[in-house]
Amino acid sequence: MSQYLSQTRIEEQIWLEPSDVFFLRNRIFEAESQLESLESQISELIRQRDAKLVDITACRNVLSPIRRVPLEILGDIFCLSCRPDYDWRASHDIIHYTSILSSVCVAWRKAAHATPQLWSTLCINAENYPKVLRRQSGWLKEWVDRCQGRSLDLYLAFPERKSQKGQELFHSILPFSRKIRLLDILGTPSSYLPLIEHCSFPLLEEVDFEVNGFSDAYDTVELLPPQKIDALLGAPKLRFVTMREFTDLSFLTVLMLPAEQLTSLKITSDFNSSNIYVNLLHHCKNLVNLELRCHRPMDNANLPICLPLLKWVSLDGNLLEYLTAPCIEELTLWCDPDEYFHCCSRAVDAFQQRSRTTLSTLYFENFDDDDKFDDDDEEEDKIANFNEDLIAILSVFPTVSMFGIKNGSFNVNPLLRALTVDESRQVLLPKLEHLSLRIDACADYSSELKALILSRWWPDDDMGGCVSEDSHESLRLQTVALNKRYFKALEPVPSGLIILNSLN
Template identity: 25%
Template sequence: MAATPFSVHAIILEQAERTSGSSKADIQRFIQESESRITVLELQITSLIERRDRERTTVAALRHLIAPIHTLPIELLAEIFNLTIRDDSHIKDTFLISHICSDWRRVAHSTPRLWTGRIRVNLECRDSEKVYADGLKAWLARSAPLPVSVSLTFRHWDKGRPVSSPISEEVLRVASRWRFLKLKMSHGIVPASLVRRIAECRLDELEELDLGEIEQDIPISDPTTLSFHTAPRLRKLRMTLDSGSLQVFVPWAQLTDLTLHCHPPDIVFDILAQCINIVNASFVTSGWFEVPHGNPDILALPHLHALSLKLYGRSGRFIPFLDRLSAPALKKLSLDFGETFTDDSEWIQANFTAFQLRSPDITQLNMSYSTLTSDDLRTVFRHASCLTHLKLVGCERCFDDDCIAALRYTDGTESLVPRLHHFVFDKTYAMAFTEHILVGMIASRWRTDAQVAAHLVPDVVARWTHVELRGNYKRKFKNMVEDLQRQGLPIQLRPGGG
């Protein structure tokens, strides 16, 4: 094998020949000379490596400058950032983007909408309160001047403990920019003292407010009330108000959406009477123990689109509520009797029919744990010609064979609720119907794709778009359902539970 300049064997032979006849001192001098040359070469190598690395960095920087991402206008880059941020992880995503490089950080920090996602603020952070408050301040500053959405939490609040800290002060400082505010405290209880502080702020941008359940922690002798008349844009409100000693004033006439848990029902109706522009209303309240006497004044709510009534307590009487209401634009009605401790809801069919005549365009009806009879429910159907969606939960008492048969389509006859195409039935108790009668009714209102294409069946009743049967059913019933599925009918069996 030929020797190379770096061959150790060749170098040994070379140096042996060079030092032939030399003394040990001469050889020591040769070693020092070589080591000196090594030092010089290493210095030259280090300098060259530094020059090489600098040139490599220069190349990388130049490539970085002409990369497609850097040719984008800042506005387009900010839009890309915005599209990469997910609602469920927007805090993590925003911080990640702002830590990629200084350029991206500069763009992110100057794009307020990236910092406007809903944030949850823990008001009871004690160990690192200042650090938490400083971080919150920076986050909120970057969102300015845009509106922000905030949820305030305080898990271990108790009476007499003030809700005041650097954290709460930072949140309250931007109250004029809140678009959405939710209060979620220990066991759902919100101290009235905190609500009062919020109500005293300017709430220029507030559109949606969730106050939770307000607990009285203000001395009864304190004349201050909770007034939100400084919220000119407020449209949606959710609130639980069970304390008679509290007075909460809201610009009711502005509201379009109201969810209210309140007792007694007269207070609920009095509040509703002030909501002249309400579109969606949901109430949890008790029923009347005594039916009011005399002819009630009818409250007209021309914009009401959806109404939900959930009753609890020892009375299920709700008819007085509907007796006093006219909602000609009503599309969705939900009635839930699941938390009442009575089998008597005082359903007065004539009164309910009168309500239906005042609200003739109801398309969705949800009924839970009703005490109607089969005849009552059939009467409801007779005055619900526009009904497209029906959901029955725990209504086995009224949904019997006679009621099911009344929904069955037979050639040459008129069927009840001819526009019905979306049906959900949740069987929670023992059945009061025969399974094959239910399947027969569902099948009678179905047309296969081939029948529709050939116009073999008249469009007297709507074709199903969704049928959902919840609960435990026998194997024979499941087989019948599977037969319908093979025909293309969109029917599903699911576990029960509301």
């Protein structure tokens, strides 16, 4: 029997005595009994192991650093994790991100719901508006309730054409208009302008409207009442207005603004005359920031515009002909290449004679001398006049410490040579400390740029490191921002001078 039991494989017939059969059956019974005992012990061990795992998890749960983070800090972490990489837009799916946070665990859900700032911004794209939310009318009230005492920043995007979804969305928001601090709307005006008339905005501080869709422009006019919508006149806190108009429908033809209380006004228009916007500016006496990008000139001369509090301005240089603003600190000039640039130069000179501003920052944006001419002589003369006008504009503002060119496309070498300090002539921009060049130049300007920098730089131990030794008393250049491909041309970089990438 022992011989059989020691074999792992039996390859022949065997004969067993009755006693052998009895012995084997008893052995099987004993082994099965021992196996049952072991299995019961294993079950108990598994239960004990699971209990220990639960105990360990509970201890780790208590010891977890996230449990010891104050609720205020945890709320800040949640808010940062839900922020967009760049600017807030209607396309940013804040609903999805807050849903993920609230689904992690009960503690996180309670922490999220107890963080009002997490719910104080709502972004909705009507095209992607979830069906489940459209069926649950109460979700919006819950969202607004979680803001508690905070106001709501609302970003909405409507379909390119008027749609039922867009109107349903805005109808659901109407009851909460009293909570809105910021209203940013992109889309067809007929989806929301007729409904704004029925809204109340006691907390509204900022609006940003972008209109697109030519076919919708005419539909909107037909849907509106004969008189302009005056809902925004009842917004006592409204200070910031942005309008981007890419059709021949201007918001100002259908919407009234509380012009006297505005401090910031930004308008971009491709098809509307400047007249309608200039007429508005006559009433904006408290403006501090103005950005007016209108690509169509005025049909006729308007009365002068006086904005006594204006500090930051970005507009077509020709519009300065009508503006008086003695407190301007930063000026960005852009010029349509189809216009005669000499008019811009004259307008700037006339503006400064009236305003006598002590400008600290000046930018040229979208300046271009790449026009088409009948012959080379005419082109050469025009380019020379272009640079003379640029230099003339700079000479009007000797107090400028920051000068930059944004998205320019012209030969910058004559301008750089004019900015180079030379004892034989008066210094142009003697207070210049910061220079920024973001241009697609027609010619390499590395040698002229290096000469300019070296003429405006000297070691720290010269005259205290601030003012040059010569009679010009120009300030030392501190920073230069330019295209990265010009970095190597400036090597070795003078000590103390900071070189930056102008694309950042």
